[in-house]
Amino acid sequence: MERGNYILRKTAFAVATLIAVLIFNFVLFRILPGDPVKLIIHSPRMTREAQERIRANFGLDRPVWFDGERWREGNVLGAFDSQFAAYVRNLLRGDLGISFASRKDVADLLAERAWRTVVLVLGGDVIAIVLGMAVGLIAAWRRGTRLDLAILLWGLFSWALPTFFLGIILLILARGRLPVGGMVTPGLKPEDGLAYWADVGKHLILPTITMAIVYTSEYILIMRSGVMEVLAEDYILTAKAKGLSTLRILRDHALKNAMLPMVTMIALTFGYTVGGAIQVETVFSWPGIGRLMYEAVQKRDYPVLQGSFLLLAVSVIVANLLADLLYSVLDPRVKAD
């Protein structure tokens, strides 16, 4: 019963956050200076009528929140025919609008790019999680030794490395041996089967290494401190006194109890997967969501930005919710909060 309550509370909170994000997302792009029509129209001598037509096409001729004039005229329904109403209506239909630049459906654009980002981030994440946890565990077990110091220093050093800087250095080092950018050699298609995926794999190496180096350090540091904390507990001493093997103590007692912060970390990592690779995607010209956002900023393609922000927010909120729910499974104490 209590657990049901907990789940309900957390879900309600996530939904409330989502609604706040939706409104914020709308307001954010309306308070920006400049006329969006100026951003859509590039041709220097377009007639005013044609400009108006485009304005109407994008719904930018409607008032932002509420049409007071129509309200006074007694047109109640028409009064709510505002940009905000259209935004909500379209969202409910899964319509994220049309890109200013390519006039393509934003939802389609995001879907096209999303799987590419997932391909890129998944490898880096998995390597980082496995390697980070293992190394962190070793460091904690051998705490105070030179090995621990070395791991700690490496963790801090690589954590502090700016992603784009590390990426560029790796890129210059590997120049000529590995492709400096892109996802696939132009012309190869998924239909080409193995040749295509081998080529994608080759393009994946540098970005994956970059992501792995940066993310591993986070896991090392959190794992190390988490396990160290647990190892100081009395029950570990008891376990040692009972004569349990190092492996069993680490596996059954230390690791399990140190998993809580790790679950949050992992959930957040995957939550940020969608947008978290902006820097890596930008350095390695990877055609994912991150680069889509980077380009949308440069071209002031507001609908695309709005759509990707929304996707980002939703994935973080969902990942957080999942972490919260997992907590209640992993740790019975949580529901009492």
Added chain:
Amino acid sequence: MRKNLWKLLVTMAILTTFIPGLAGCATPTPEVIEKVVTQIIKETVKETIIVEGTPQVIEKEVTKVVEKEVTKVVEKVVTATPEPKPVEPVTLRVGMTYIWDTANPTFGWYNYGLRYLLYDTLVEEAGISNFVPGLAESWTVSDDGLVWTFKIREGVTFHDGTSCTAEDVAWSLNWTIENEIETFSFYLINFQEIIALDPTTLQVTLSEPVGNMEYLLMYVWILPRSVWEGMSYDDIMEFEDFAAGTGTGPYKLIEWVEGEYLILEANENYFRGDPAIDRVVYQEYATEDVMVQALLAGEVDVIDTVPSTAIQTLEGVENVELAVMWSTEIDELIINSHENGTQPASLNDPAVRLAIAYATDKQQIVNVAYLGYAEPATVVVPASLGKWHNSDIVDIPFDPTEGCRILEEAGYVDSDGDGIREDDDGNPLEYRLYATEDATPARILEIISDGLAQIGISAPPTLMDEDSLIGLYPDFDFDLIYWGWGLDPDPDFAMLIFTCDQREEGGWNDSGYCDEKFDEMYIQQGTMVDQEARRELIWQMQEQLFEERPYIVLTYVQNVQAFRSDRFTDFGLYAGDILWKSAFLQAKPVQ
């Protein structure tokens, strides 16, 4: 002990870095294969290029010879290798930070250079303002300047095989006007009637004479009826099919993966003959710096921009050649000239404007901000526009002492000793000086601000977001703005931005300058068929702007591109873009 620690660190670094990388290193590099094949083709291709320059009649004969050579080469290949591989096409790979927004030419704004490889126009540009026949072989104009007759090339076909006769050209132009095609219909504003007299003769009747017919026509692509006929306006705007790339141009659109790459293939039926380069692959890189790395690695053959910070890096590199070209770009300091603008009254004083000109160190801007790849400017029409540029104007030199003298004489003195001059009413000469927040504008703004400080004018540099800056224009709520233009090859647009009408919302007049006499001259030049008379008037307009200074034009800018000289050679230089049709079609692979 210390050694151990380092060993560990290094081992860890290797572990995290290289384990996942091993698999990929084993794959063979396809480049080697490519090199072998391109060598074979190069010989034949070179011949085709020579064909291009010669007149048409000879062209046919030469083409036959070339064909023979082709078979010879193929035979050689057969004897040389027992198992002949299919001949791979000559491929030129281009690196860009953004390929384009859409294949649809009716609203696609990015990468006109690429679009010009797909479509043809009646008139083409071989150099800035140097017009040559395109789909139209020749043209004549009636004495009153109203009726233009074009002779259309025979036997031209669109990529989909449909013919492109004078009737089709007429259809395309009429369709462009009827549907108000956003990207180029406004060039046809004065076109009243467009009809085909016979399959090779097109007649255009204008509502009033135009002074720059060739220039207007070089922007209007001839699109196929087979693709666009019968579509509503909304259908046209939503058309995303690759068929949108169908034209009569030297290349066909084969593939485009958004955010990744685009592939073009030579149109063997192109009216100037099969292009020397068989395939063009555009590859997208997220940043210019990485693009430079791709060029160094030989992953691309041409990059369309070289960031100024990378120019020195590339200068000494073997097998990389820089292409430096004058562009139509200008940089200017805008002085708010609107009578209802929010600038202080002193800024409207010609003496103050002249003093500001004396305090502007253009050479320093060229050296520091452009590393020498620019030149100090005088008038709005850049020198690259040839005869249209008023070369009689002698620039105001950088001379702060003279600037001080002028201000002193005009009664602006520093009465309170704070280093800033005041006008008669005691208002200090303090101006708002803005630019967009990018590296180059930031450097230029510093130089301008320093110069103004030397003549007792306080204008601390303020950098702001581009949108915020554009947001200031409608109300003319600024004093000085550093800005730049990429101008048209015809001086019309450079003059248009100083006309009164353009001050309205949605217009292009960013200085607020408005003068009746200037407006009259603008309208007049647009209708002058006599090019020499038009030039004189344009020169006069530039002189007026130079004297009244709504702009202090700072620099004419050069564009720098780079290519692999071990793979390709003989690119033409055109207005800052070796990928522009006329420049690009000259390129050939290296033997």
